[in-house]
Amino acid sequence: MTEQQQSLEAIHDIKRMMERSSRFISLSGLSGISAGICALVGSWLASPYVFGRKNLFIDVNAPFKKDYTVFFNMWLFWIAAATFIAALVSAFLFTYIKSSKEGIPIWGSSARRLLFNVSVPLIIGGIFLFKLVQYGTFGLVAPGCLLFYGLALINASKYTLVEIKYLGYCQLLLGIINLWFVGYGLYFWAAGFGILHLIYGVYMWWKYEKK
Amino acid sequence: MENPIILLNKLFDSRVRLGIMSALMVNDNVNFNDLKELLQITDGNLASHLKALEENVFIKVERGFVGRKTNTTYTITKAGEKAFKAHIDALEKMINATK
Numbered sequence: 286m287t288e289q290q291q292s293l294e295a296i297h298d299i300k301r302m303m304e305r306s307s308r309f310i311s312l313s314g315l316s317g318i319s320a321g322i323c324a325l326v327g328s329w330l331a332s333p334y335v336f337g338r339k340n341l342f343i344d345v346n347a348p349f350k351k352d353y354t355v356f357f358n359m360w361l362f363w364i365a366a367a368t369f370i371a372a373l374v375s376a377f378l379f380t381y382i383k384s385s386k387e388g389i390p391i392w393g394s395s396a397r398r399l400l401f402n403v404s405v406p407l408i409i410g411g412i413f414l415f416k417l418v419q420y421g422t423f424g425l426v427a428p429g430c431l432l433f434y435g436l437a438l439i440n441a442s443k444y445t446l447v448e449i450k451y452l453g454y455c456q457l458l459l460g461i462i463n464l465w466f467v468g469y470g471l472y473f474w475a476a477g478f479g480i481l482h483l484i485y486g487v488y489m490w491w492k493y494e495k496k
Numbered sequence: 497m498e499n500p501i502i503l504l505n506k507l508f509d510s511r512v513r514l515g516i517m518s519a520l521m522v523n524d525n526v527n528f529n530d531l532k533e534l535l536q537i538t539d540g541n542l543a544s545h546l547k548a549l550e551e552n553v554f555i556k557v558e559r560g561f562v563g564r565k566t567n568t569t570y571t572i573t574k575a576g577e578k579a580f581k582a583h584i585d586a587l588e589k590m591i592n593a594t595k
Contacts, residue, residue, distance in 0.1 A: 289591055293591060296588075298518070299518045302515045302534065306530070306534050307523055394527075
């Protein structure tokens with residue numbers, strides 16, 4: 286081997302170690318695809334309630350209470366919760382499969398760092414959206430979801446595969462545009478959490494996992 | 497022109513030491529077990545390389561406890577950072593020189 290080749294190899298080693306030690310690289314493209322499908326199914330289920338074709342409340346005769354228990358009587362709340370849990374579980378599953386295939390433990394310091402840095406903007410966003418709903422500002426919920434999620438992804442990109450940054454910017458763009466088309470939140474939400482996740486997932490799968 | 501090979505740091509000849517330094521460059525601190533997993537080598541092997549880097553004051557060792565288990569973490573020193581950067585520059589020169 287020539288000196289030049291040796292140097293190139295050393296540089297390559299350095300780069301690989303820097304990436305592997307600081308980033309959670311097991312995130313699977315299939316996780317993005319499954320989360321996207323969950324979001325599309327969720328928005329399809331939610332559409333008759335959002336657009337007033339079906340009654341929003343489960344028990345129509347229940348007395349209206351001005352506290353958080355009102356959520357439990359809303360179809361939308363349960364659809365949203367089920368969508369969120371289904372997306373989370375399926376995304377976790379595919380990433381778990383990928384990491385065990387590669388022999389990388391899923392719960393290391395890189396996973397911990399990623400999770401923490403995603404959670405901060407998401408939890409803050411969650412509290413903010415909860416308050417929006419409580420004050421009846423439903424129109425800002427969808428753009429709020431997109432904006433906080435976009436910020437969370439950009440934050441996450443320092444701790445995982447860097448392409449997730451572009452997904453974040455696209456979510457932010459959709460969220461901002463949505464602010465001027467407030468009645469169409471569900472369409473923007475489905476485009477951001479459904480279509481964009483699908484595109485991102487297929488791209489990542491194609492780039493890193495296709496055999 | 498002088499041969500850039502003399503600028504390469506002998507201490508970084510081993511892939512393991514290069515790996516340790518790379519990981520410490522991009523992380524505030526890394527513990528023993530994470531390093532072992534990253535480099536996929538035995539405890540003894542890793543410990544001897546860490547010792548060599550520590551003796552040259554390129555890395556700093558902190559021994560602590562998590563519960564009852566020992567948790568030894570490593571941090572890069574200013575001198576280590578400088579030496580590592582110089583080493584990368586030398587590698588770069590080697591690549592360019594033979595072009």
